[in-house]
Amino acid sequence: MAFAGHIEALLQILTAGLLLGCLYGLMCAGLGLIFGIMRVINFAQGEFMMLAMYAGLTGVAVLAPGRSWAFATAMLVACAVAALFYGLGALTHWALVSRVSGARAVGTADAGHTGQLILTLGLSLVLQNGGLMLFGSSPVSIPNDAAVRSWTMEFAEGDVMLFVNQARAFSALMAVAAVLLTILLMARTGIGRQLRAVANNPIAALYMGVNVDRAFRTAFGIGLALTAVAGVCVATFYPFQAYTGFDFVIIMYAGVVLGGMGSVGGAFLGGLLIGLVQQLSTLVLPPQLQNTAVFIVFLAVLLIRPQGLFGRGVERA
Amino acid sequence: MMTITRRALMGSALAMPAIIHGTAHAQPSAIKLALLAPLSGPFARQGELMRLGAELGVEDVNRNGGIKALGGAKLDLAIADAGANVEQVTAATQRLAADRDLIAGMGAWASSFTLAATEVTERAKLPWVTLSWADSITERGFHYVIATSPPSSKIIPAALEPLLALAGKSVGKKPGTIACINDDTAVNQANMEPLRNGGFAKLGLKTVMDENFSVPLSDAAPLIQRLRRARPDLVLLGTTATSDSRLLLQTLTEFGLGQGKVPVIAPSANWGTPEMLKNMGTTYLEGVIGVAGNWSSKQQAALNQDLLQRSKEPWLIQDTLSLYGHVQLIADALERAGKADRDALMAALLATDTTEGPAKLFLGDRLRFEKNGRRANPVPAVFQWKGGKPLTVLPEADAEAELSWPQPG
Numbered sequence: 001m002a003f004a005g006h007i008e009a010l011l012q013i014l015t016a017g018l019l020l021g022c023l024y025g026l027m028c029a030g031l032g033l034i035f036g037i038m039r040v041i042n043f044a045q046g047e048f049m050m051l052a053m054y055a056g057l058t059g060v061a062v063l064a065p066g067r068s069w070a071f072a073t074a075m076l077v078a079c080a081v082a083a084l085f086y087g088l089g090a091l092t093h094w095a096l097v098s099r100v101s102g103a104r105a106v107g108t109a110d111a112g113h114t115g116q117l118i119l120t121l122g123l124s125l126v127l128q129n130g131g132l133m134l135f136g137s138s139p140v141s142i143p144n145d146a147a148v149r150s151w152t153m154e155f156a157e158g159d160v161m162l163f164v165n166q167a168r169a170f171s172a173l174m175a176v177a178a179v180l181l182t183i184l185l186m187a188r189t190g191i192g193r194q195l196r197a198v199a200n201n202p203i204a205a206l207y208m209g210v211n212v213d214r215a216f217r218t219a220f221g222i223g224l225a226l227t228a229v230a231g232v233c234v235a236t237f238y239p240f241q242a243y244t245g246f247d248f249v250i251i252m253y254a255g256v257v258l259g260g261m262g263s264v265g266g267a268f269l270g271g272l273l274i275g276l277v278q279q280l281s282t283l284v285l286p287p288q289l290q291n292t293a294v295f296i297v298f299l300a301v302l303l304i305r306p307q308g309l310f311g312r313g314v315e316r317a
Numbered sequence: 318m319m320t321i322t323r324r325a326l327m328g329s330a331l332a333m334p335a336i337i338h339g340t341a342h343a344q345p346s347a348i349k350l351a352l353l354a355p356l357s358g359p360f361a362r363q364g365e366l367m368r369l370g371a372e373l374g375v376e377d378v379n380r381n382g383g384i385k386a387l388g389g390a391k392l393d394l395a396i397a398d399a400g401a402n403v404e405q406v407t408a409a410t411q412r413l414a415a416d417r418d419l420i421a422g423m424g425a426w427a428s429s430f431t432l433a434a435t436e437v438t439e440r441a442k443l444p445w446v447t448l449s450w451a452d453s454i455t456e457r458g459f460h461y462v463i464a465t466s467p468p469s470s471k472i473i474p475a476a477l478e479p480l481l482a483l484a485g486k487s488v489g490k491k492p493g494t495i496a497c498i499n500d501d502t503a504v505n506q507a508n509m510e511p512l513r514n515g516g517f518a519k520l521g522l523k524t525v526m527d528e529n530f531s532v533p534l535s536d537a538a539p540l541i542q543r544l545r546r547a548r549p550d551l552v553l554l555g556t557t558a559t560s561d562s563r564l565l566l567q568t569l570t571e572f573g574l575g576q577g578k579v580p581v582i583a584p585s586a587n588w589g590t591p592e593m594l595k596n597m598g599t600t601y602l603e604g605v606i607g608v609a610g611n612w613s614s615k616q617q618a619a620l621n622q623d624l625l626q627r628s629k630e631p632w633l634i635q636d637t638l639s640l641y642g643h644v645q646l647i648a649d650a651l652e653r654a655g656k657a658d659r660d661a662l663m664a665a666l667l668a669t670d671t672t673e674g675p676a677k678l679f680l681g682d683r684l685r686f687e688k689n690g691r692r693a694n695p696v697p698a699v700f701q702w703k704g705g706k707p708l709t710v711l712p713e714a715d716a717e718a719e720l721s722w723p724q725p726g
Contacts, residue, residue, distance in 0.1 A: 005546045012542040020536050067598065129357065137361035138592045139559040148570040148601060161545075163538065163572055237567065239560040239596050243359050243401070247533050282539045287530040288501045 004159040011162050013279045019165070021275020022172035023230050025268035027248060028255030029179050030226030032267025035256060037199040037219035039111070040101050043120040045252060046245025047127035048085065048224050049231035053240045054135055055081045056232030060142045070144035071167060071236055075174060078232035082178075082225040089224030093217040096123070102202070102216050124245075131242030139239035146170065147237040171233035178229050179268045182222065186264060195219055199262060254298050260311025269310060273297070347393035348384060348657050350375070350647060351413045351443075352640070353424030353434055358401025359533075359558060362592065363426050363636050368396060369628050370637035371423060374644025376627075386652045392644070399425045403433045410434040414441035420657055421446065423643045426636065427557065428454060428469075429503040435462050444663040446647060448610050448639040451507040455691040461659075463666050463686060465639060465646070465679055466610025467695035469507035473553070473584050474516055476608040476697045479711055480582065480720070481520060484551075487722035492550030492580075496526035498540055498565065499555035505529075508555055508584055525549050534561045537568035544579070545572050551580045559587050563596045570601050577604045577723035584608040586635040589700050589707035599705035604723030607707060609635040611642070611679055612698035614715035620677075632706060635698070642678030649675050666690075680715050 031045045042048075059077035064070045098104065100119050105112025141147075146167040153162040186192040197205040198215040206212050234240070234248075251274055259270025274294050281293030301309060352371045354364035375392045383389040395416065397409045406425055413422060414437050421444040425434045428451035438445045439459045447454065452468040467475065485491035495517060499505040506529070517524055525547040528540055544552060552569075556562045562583065569575040581604075587593070588607040613621050613633055624633055624641065650665035651657065667686055669675070676684035681696035699711035703718050710720035 008546065009539070009542055013539045016536045016538040132357060132361060137356075137365050139362065139563075139596065140592070141563070141596050143596065143598060148567050148575075150571045152573075163542075165538070165568075165571055168536075237564075239563050239592070241359065241361070243357075243361070244560075247359075278535060279539060287528055287540060289531075290535070291531065 004156055007156075008160045008162070009283065011160065013283060014276075015162060015164055016168075017276035017279030018272070019168040019172045019275075020279065021272035022175040023168075023233055023271075024248075024251055024255055024275045025271030026175035026178055026230040026233075027227055027252045028259060028267040028271035028274075029182060029264050030223045030230070031252045032256040032259065032262070032270075033182070033226065033264050034220055034223035036262030036264070036267075037195055038097075038101055038216050040097060040116050040220075041120065041253075042220075042223070043117070043249070044124040044127060045223075045227055046247075046249030047124045047131070048088075048245075049227045049234075049248060050131055050240060050242060050245040051088075051127065052081050052085055052228035052231035053235040053244065054131070055084060055228070056235050057140060057142050060144075067143050067145050070142055071146035071170070074142050074144065074232060074236050075170065078174065078229045081228045081232050085228035086221040086225040089221035090217045092123075092224075093220040097220060098213060098216065102213055128242055128245070135242060137241060139241045141239040142232075142236045144236055165237070167237045171236060174233055175230060178226055179264065182226060182264055185222075191215075191218060251294075254294065258298055258301055258308055260308030263308075263310045266308060266310030270308065273309070347391045348387065348420050348651065349393045349395055349416070349418045350644070351395045351397060351416075351419050351422035351424075353397045353399050353406070353409060353413060353422060353430075355400060355426055355430070356396070356398040358405075360401065360426060362559070362590070363587070364399065366590075366630075366634065366636035367424070367426060367640045369630070370633075370640030370642075371396075371644055373624055373627060373637075374641040374648075377641075378644060378648045384648060384651045386655045387657055390657065392648065395419065399430050399434070403429055406430045406433045407437060410437040414438060414443055419443060420651075420659060421647050421662055423447065423640060423647075425449075427502065427504065428507065432503065435459060438462075442659055442663075444647075444659055444666060446643045446666070448635060448643070450504050450610060453503075453507065455687075455689040459690070461663055462690040463646075464691045465642065465684075465695075466635075466692070467697045468691055469504060470511040471695070472608060472610070472697045473508055473512060474520065476584070476699050476711070477520055477522075477582070480606065480699070480722075481522075483720055484580070484722045488724065491521065493521065493523060494525045494547075494549045495522045495551055495553060496544045496547050496549035496579075497524060497528070497553045497555070498526075498544070499529050499553075500532045500534075500557050500561060501529045502532065502557045505555035505557065505584075530561075532556075532558050532561060534564050537561075537564045538572075541565070541568040541572050541574070544569075545574060549579060551582060554581055554583045554588075556583070556585055556587065559590060559592050559596070562588055562593060566597060566601060566605070575601055580723040581605045582608065586610070589634050589702075591631045594705055599702075602702040602705070604721070605702045606710075606720075606723070607700045607702075609698045609700065610695075611635045611639045612700050612707075612709045612715075613638060613717065614680055614709060615717045616715055617677060634707075638678065642675055645678055646675040646684075680709075680712055682714075 060074050064073035100112045100115030149166045150163040194210050202212050255271035256267045259266035277297045278290045354367040356364040375394045379391045383391045399406045423446045425431050428449040431447045431449035446463045450469045586609040654661040654665040670685040685693045687693050700707040701710045708718040
């Protein structure tokens with residue numbers, strides 16, 4: 001009986017870690033893509049995710065007022081929100097980020113990093129407080145039945161039971177699909193080749209006729225779109241408000257660094273690993289030390305592989 | 318035609334200070350109170366609810382003629398944002414304490430926030446009224462703190478005793494085992510300390526699970542899986558953030574333990590907020606029992622109705638009701654003190670002993686305070702979700718509905 005209990009706990013925690021890790025991975029992939037191509041650390045990524053959550057909530061409220069179809073609608077809305085945030089990302093880059101990155105930062109003492117830091121941190125504060133003024137302080141979520149439903153699996157004649165939450169499972173599948181699409185886009189399309197060229201060497205890419213500024217804008221847009229999809233998925237099972245982005249942003253940074261700066265797949269796997277460590281640590285440590293366990297693993301990995309698990313040393317991916 | 322001479326002008330100029338002075342005497346200067354509440358950050362909603370209560374309280378005192386003992390002086394509320402952490406609380410309180418016109422303050426919601434704020438206000442000798450629960454708030458030998466809620470060490474045992482007795486009557490067997498899942502905030506750890514140290518044993522309960530987590534919870538499945546294996550007769554969920562409350566209840570439901578299968582007792586006001594209903598829906602909340610420092614009373618139905626209309630909230634919870642009560646308590650003490658002086662006000666607050674006026678705004682009959690500033694014989698409020706509303710079920714004199722032991726339906 002006790003053995004069955006341990007097996008059940010292990011299976012449950014592994015499932016929780018995998019499902020949550022996929023969403024962390026998607027968030028990390030968005031941030032990792034922006035950093036990998038533009039070398040800009042977007043401190044406002046969490047706040048853009050928060051905005052996407054509200055956009056998802058509004059979309060679902062308009063299209064599916066009832067709970068029964070809310071989850072399926074949320075998944076469709078996530079795609080629409082991704083497109084919207086691609087546009088928002090491109091606009092933000094054109095209006096703000098391009099002023100402190102790319103060609104304009106060439107020749108500055110720190111390659112524009114101080115400006116980027118101040119701009120994205122400032123943007124994060126503006127979005128947080130703007131969100132509070134616009135949406136209020138009440139935590140909200142996308143009301144749906146999938147969040148309280150699970151598939152139940154029985155093993156060892158019912159001694160071991162595994163519950164798989166439907167909202168988290170579909171959200172994890174959505175996350176994997178979004179990352180695979182991005183990897184395909186990067187590997188198999190013309191725009192992907194341009195993005196990789198710009199990531200490797202922006203000056204050489206410029207000489208080869210690549211519009212570096214447009215490539216940066218595209219990267220920023222895709223990065224926000226990926227995080228927006230993650231935001232809408234999370235909003236189906238997690239109450240959020242204007243400050244929710246901050247809860248996830250540390251995980252995003254850790255995942256990107258752990259996976260290897262500049263690699264989309266690496267960032268996804270970094271996020272997945274964080275999800276797994278966060279949950280698996282509860283097998284041996286008290287649950288309040290979940291995030292401590294994450295950062296112990298984070299430091300251990302960096303000690304052995306400073307470039308991250310899937311990074312390529314000083315080379316750009 | 319009137320001629321304005323130099324002499325007349327000089328005379329008018331000389332008379333002006335006397336005229337202004339006279340006007341100032343006719344209009345007594347406003348009495349400044351501070352409200353320190355989290356108005357930004359993850360607890361901003363609770364801060365908004367507090368602000369609502371304090372503003373309504375000030376509005377009512379001023380509408381009824383201000384502080385009569387001080388010539389009808391009006392109350393003036395200075396609002397400060399406590400932010401999201403103790404460092405921000407300390408900085409905000411230091412700014413407040415520097416204002417020598419302040420007579421008293423209220424806040425700061427979370428016990429950890431109030432502990433930090435009162436470190437500063439005690440040095441400034443600024444009377445501070447709070448709804449926070451942690452025992453330590455009034456056990457540091459401070460002289461300028463008033464706490465109107467029951468302390469952590471008493472609130473859960475006082476609520477559990479009648480609940481367990483009712484369970485015995487309803488299902489024929491008194492619950493014997495309990496599982497506890499708490500966040501690691503000051504208030505929930507303070508709540509648990511006496512229970513862990515013999516409190517549960519005194520109530521005849523055996524702890525089969527006792528886990529803590531850090532806010533925010535990323536996934537409740539590992540905790541609820543353990544709870545399912547432990548098979549408790551009831552579960553105590555101590556959470557501060559609505560997101561954690563929802564995740565825990567959602568996962569309980571998902572694991573087939575919700576809707577009364579394992580009765581839920583939640584010692585936190587956030588379980589009775591309108592947001593919980595919006596996020597969870599009526600079905601999943603039905604029967605959940607919450608414990609708080611204050612809640613609405615059937616004895617104050619008319620006042621509650623008036624406050625509801627003005628606040629535009631669907632119902633009022635501890636954070637709004639207590640802050641409304643705090644303003645009335647300070648106003649009552651100012652009437653008795655007869656002067657706008659911090660020490661005189663504190664002495665009057667400590668000397669409060671009434672069953673009328675501000676006493677009606679807190680549950681229980683009589684409002685008086687012990688020497689340390691904690692309310693004497695406080696009564697915890699027990700509410701239960703019934704038909705999509707968290708109704709007061711205990712104490713019986715204030716109950717809006719009858720308490721029923723949750724059973725799977």
